[in-house]
Amino acid sequence: xxxxxxxxxxxxxxxxxxxxxxxxxxxxxxxxxxxxxxxxxxxxxxxxxxxxxxxxxxxxxxxxxxxxxxxxxxxxxxxxxxxxxxxxxxxxxxxxxxxxxxxxxxxxxxxxxxxxxxxxxxxxxxxxxxxxxxxxxxxxxxxxxxxxxxxxxxxxxxxxxxxxxxxxxxxxxxxxxxxxxxxxxxxxxxxxxxxxxxxxxxxxxxxxxxxxxxxxxxxxxxxxxxxxxxxxxxxxxxxxxxxxxxxxxxxxxxxxxxxxxxxxxxxxxxxxxxxxxxxxxxxxxxxxxxxxxxxxxxxxxxxxxxxxxxxxxxxxxxxxxxxxxxxxxxxxxxxxxxxxxxxxxxxxxxxxxxxxxxxxxxxxxxxxxxxxxxxxxxxxxxxxxxxxxxxxxxxxxxxxxxxxxxxxxxxxxxxxxxxxxxxxxxxxxxxxxxxxxxxxxxxxxxxxxxxxxxxxxxxxxxxxxxxxxxxxxxxxxxxxxxxxxxxxxxxxxxxxxxxxxxxxxxxxxxxxxxxxxxxxxxxxxxxxxxxxxxxxxxxxxxxxxxxxxxxxxxxxxxxxxxxxxxxxxxxxxxxxxxxxxxxxxxxxxxxxxxxxxxxxxxxxxxxxx
Amino acid sequence: xxxxxxxxxxxxxxxxxxxxxxxxxxxxxxxxxxxxxxxxxxxxxxxxxxxxxxxxxxxxxxxxxxxxxxxxxxxxxxxxxxxxxxxxxxxxxxxxxxxxxxxxxxxxxxxxxxxxxxxxxxxx
Numbered sequence: 001x002x003x004x005x006x007x008x009x010x011x012x013x014x015x016x017x018x019x020x021x022x023x024x025x026x027x028x029x030x031x032x033x034x035x036x037x038x039x040x041x042x043x044x045x046x047x048x049x050x051x052x053x054x055x056x057x058x059x060x061x062x063x064x065x066x067x068x069x070x071x072x073x074x075x076x077x078x079x080x081x082x083x084x085x086x087x088x089x090x091x092x093x094x095x096x097x098x099x100x101x102x103x104x105x106x107x108x109x110x111x112x113x114x115x116x117x118x119x120x121x122x123x124x125x126x127x128x129x130x131x132x133x134x135x136x137x138x139x140x141x142x143x144x145x146x147x148x149x150x151x152x153x154x155x156x157x158x159x160x161x162x163x164x165x166x167x168x169x170x171x172x173x174x175x176x177x178x179x180x181x182x183x184x185x186x187x188x189x190x191x192x193x194x195x196x197x198x199x200x201x202x203x204x205x206x207x208x209x210x211x212x213x214x215x216x217x218x219x220x221x222x223x224x225x226x227x228x229x230x231x232x233x234x235x236x237x238x239x240x241x242x243x244x245x246x247x248x249x250x251x252x253x254x255x256x257x258x259x260x261x262x263x264x265x266x267x268x269x270x271x272x273x274x275x276x277x278x279x280x281x282x283x284x285x286x287x288x289x290x291x292x293x294x295x296x297x298x299x300x301x302x303x304x305x306x307x308x309x310x311x312x313x314x315x316x317x318x319x320x321x322x323x324x325x326x327x328x329x330x331x332x333x334x335x336x337x338x339x340x341x342x343x344x345x346x347x348x349x350x351x352x353x354x355x356x357x358x359x360x361x362x363x364x365x366x367x368x369x370x371x372x373x374x375x376x377x378x379x380x381x382x383x384x385x386x387x388x389x390x391x392x393x394x395x396x397x398x399x400x401x402x403x404x405x406x407x408x409x410x411x412x413x414x415x416x417x418x419x420x421x422x423x424x425x426x427x428x429x430x431x432x433x434x435x436x437x438x439x440x441x442x443x444x445x446x447x448x449x450x451x452x453x454x455x456x457x458x459x460x461x462x463x464x465x466x467x468x469x470x471x472x473x474x475x476x477x478x479x480x481x482x483x484x485x486x487x488x489x490x491x492x493x494x495x496x497x498x499x500x501x502x503x504x505x506x507x508x509x510x511x512x513x514x515x516x517x518x519x520x521x522x523x524x525x526x527x528x529x530x531x532x533x534x535x536x537x538x539x540x541x542x543x544x545x546x547x548x549x550x551x552x553x554x555x556x557x558x559x560x561x562x563x564x565x566x567x568x569x570x571x572x573x574x575x576x577x578x579x580x581x582x583x584x585x586x587x588x589x590x591x592x593x594x595x596x597x598x599x600x601x602x603x604x605x606x607x608x609x
Numbered sequence: 610x611x612x613x614x615x616x617x618x619x620x621x622x623x624x625x626x627x628x629x630x631x632x633x634x635x636x637x638x639x640x641x642x643x644x645x646x647x648x649x650x651x652x653x654x655x656x657x658x659x660x661x662x663x664x665x666x667x668x669x670x671x672x673x674x675x676x677x678x679x680x681x682x683x684x685x686x687x688x689x690x691x692x693x694x695x696x697x698x699x700x701x702x703x704x705x706x707x708x709x710x711x712x713x714x715x716x717x718x719x720x721x722x723x724x725x726x727x728x729x730x731x732x733x
Contacts, residue, residue, distance in 0.1 A: 078695045082699060210683055288683075289684065300666040305663075587643060587721055588630040
C-alpha cells in the first residue's frame with residue numbers, strides 16, 4: 001500500500017465531490033445542467049475543454065505508447081493536439097452560431113428530420129462508449145499499481161473500475177455541467193502539473209533528451225508480452241516459436257524462469273521479452289526514433305487522419321463549444337486549448353522516453369517496483385507514469401501522478417456522461433417522450449441517464465481483461481481512444497463539414513453518409529480486434545480489412561463521398577434551407593449581442609432566474 | 610428552434626429572405642458574402658494544415674534522410690518535428706487564423722449592416 005499516494009488520491013476525490021455539491025445550487029435548468037448556462041469564458045472553457053480532452057489516454061497512454069513504440073507512440077501526442085486545428089478552422093464558430101445543445105440538435109436543425117437526429121444520438125452513444133472503455137481500463141490498472149488490493153471481495157482491477165464509475169456518476173449527477181466544468185478546470189491543471197513535475201524530476205535526476213533518445217535508439221525495440229505455455233511453444237508463420245525468440249533476447253537467468261514455467265506445464269501466463277519487427281521499412285531494425293513499430297505505410301496516414309479528424313467528431317468536445325458565449329470566443333478558447341494541451345503533449349513523450357532508462361537502471365540496481373516487469377521493461381507500458389513517479393520522487397510524486405491519472409479519467413468520463421445524458425435526456429426524452437416535462441423532471445431524467453451510462457461503462461471496463469484485449473495490444477489505452485476518434489471521424493465529421501460548408505447537402509445524403517461512416521468504422525475496428533485475438537485470419541477480404549489498425553483513411557472518404565453522391569442524386573434540399581444557412585453563417589445575432597454587451601462572459605454562478 | 614435563451618433582449622424574426630435580431634438583419638445576400646469570405650479563409654488555412662500534417666507521414670514512408678539520420682543527439686528530423694516543432698506550427702496557425710477570422714468578422718459585420726441599411730432604404 002502506498003499510503004501517501006492513496007491519501008492524495010482520496011483528497012482529490014473529496015475535493016471533486018465538494019465542488020459538485022457547491023455547484024449544485026446553481027443548476028436549476030436544463031441549460032445549466034447541460035451547458036453551464038452558456039456563461040463559460042475563454043480561459044475557463046479552454047481549461048475545461050483540455051480537461052475534457054486529456055483522458056487516461058493522454059496522461060497514461062501517450063507516455064506508455066512512447067515507452068513501448070518510440071516515434072509511432074509520439075504521433076499520438078501530435079495527432080491529439082492537431083485535431084483542434086480542424087475544430088477551429090471548420091467547426092467551432094459555426095456550431096456556436098447555430099446554437100442549441102448537442103450535435104444531434106445540429107443534425108436536426110440543419111436537415112430537419114427526426115430520423116437523422118435519432119441516428120446521431122445512436123452514433124453519440126457508440127462513440128462515447130468507445131471513449132469510455134479505455135478510461136475504465138486505466139482506472140483498473142492504476143488502482144492495481146497504486147493500491148494493489150481489492151475491496152469487498154473484488155480483485156484490485158475490478159475495485160478500481162467500480163470506484164471510478166461510482167464516483168464520477170455521483171459527481172456528474174449532482175453537479176451537472178457546471179460542477180463538471182469546475183471539476184474539469186481543476187483536474188486539467190492538476191494533471192498538467194503532475195506531468196510537468198515528472199519531467200522536472202527527470203531532468204533533475206540527470207535526464208538529457210537528445211542523449212536518452214540516442215541511447216534508446218542504439219538497439220532495436222524489445223516487446224514485452226505475457227504468454228501461456230501453449231503460446232510460447234507454438235511456431236509462428238516463419239517456423240519459430242516465441243520461446244526461441246525470447247531466448248535470443250533475454251538473459252540466461254531470465255530465460256531459465258521461462259524454461260521452468262514451460263517444463264512445469266503451469267496454467268496462466270508468464271511475461272517474456274520478444275524482438276520487434278519494423279512494419280514500415282521491413283529491412284531495417286526497429287529503432288526507437290524511427291517510425292514503423294506499430295504502423296505500416298497505410299496506418300501511418302490513417303492514424304494521423306484518425307487523430308486530426310477524430311477530435312472534431314467527439315460529442316463531448318463538440319458539446320463544450322455550445323458553452324461559449326460567442327463564435328469569436330469559441331475560436332479564442334480553441335487557441336488556448338492548443339497552448340495548454342500542446343505543452344502537455346510536448347512533456348508526455350519526454351516522460352515515456354525517460355521511463356525506459358530510469359526503470360531499467362532502477363531494476364538493475366536490485367530494486368523492485370509494484371508493476372510486473374521482464375528484462376528491465378514494464379509488461380504493461382501504460383503503467384510507466386506512476387512507476388516513474390515512484391522511482392523519481394517516492395510516494396509523494398507517485399501520489400501526485402496517480403491523482404493526476406484519476407483526474408484525467410474523472411474529467412473525461414464526466415464530459416462523456418454529460419454528452420450521453422444530453423443524447424438520452426435532451427435529444428430523446430425531451431423531444432419525443434415528454435416534450436411538456438417540467439424543468440425539474442428533465443434534469444432528473446438527465447441524472448438517471450448519467451447513472452445508467454455509468455453502469456454500462458462499468459461493465460465494459462470489467463469485460464476488457466475478461467476477453468484478453470489487454471494482452472492483444474501493446475499500449476491499449478491510447479489504442480482504444482484512437483478507435484473512438486475513428487468512429488467520430490467517420491460518423492460525424494463528414495456530416496458536420498458538409499452540413500456547415502455545402503448548402504447542397506440533403507437529409508438523405510447526410511443520413512446515408514453518417515450510417516456508412518459509422519457502420520464501416522465499427523466493423524473494421526471489430527475485425528481488427530478479432531484478428532488480434534486470433535479469431536479472424538489474415539487472408540481474404542476480411543483479413544485485409546482486419547489488418548487496418550485505423551480505418552479512417554478508408555471510412556472518412558467513404559462517408560464523405562456517400563453524402564455527396566446521395567445528395568446529388570436526391571436533390572431534395574430542406575424547404576427553409578436559406579433560413580438554416582443564415583442561422584449557421586449569419587452574424588446578425590452576434591452584432592446584436594455585441595451592441596447590447598451580451599457577448600461578454602457573465603458568472604457561471606449567477607442566480608437562476 | 611434557434612438559441613433564444615442567450616438572446617434575452619433580442620427580438621428574433623424572419624423568413625426565407627432575412628433574419629432579424631433586434632436592430633440587426635441578415636439577408637441571404639449578406640450571409641452568402643460572409644460565407645464565401647469565411648470559406649476562403651478556413652479552406653486556405655485548412656489546405657496548409659493538411660499539407661504539412663500529411664507531409665510528415667509521407668516523409669516517414671519515403672525519405673530516409675528524414676526518418677533515419679540523427680541530426681541532434683538521437684533526434685532524427687522526423688522525431689524532432691513530431692515531438693516539438695509541430696506544436697509551434699499549430700500555435701502559429703491557430704493564432705494567426707483566430708486574429709484573421711476576428712478581423713474578417715468585424716469587416717463582414719460592418720458590410721452586413723451596410724447591406725441591411727441599403728435594403729431597408731430601398732424598401733422605404
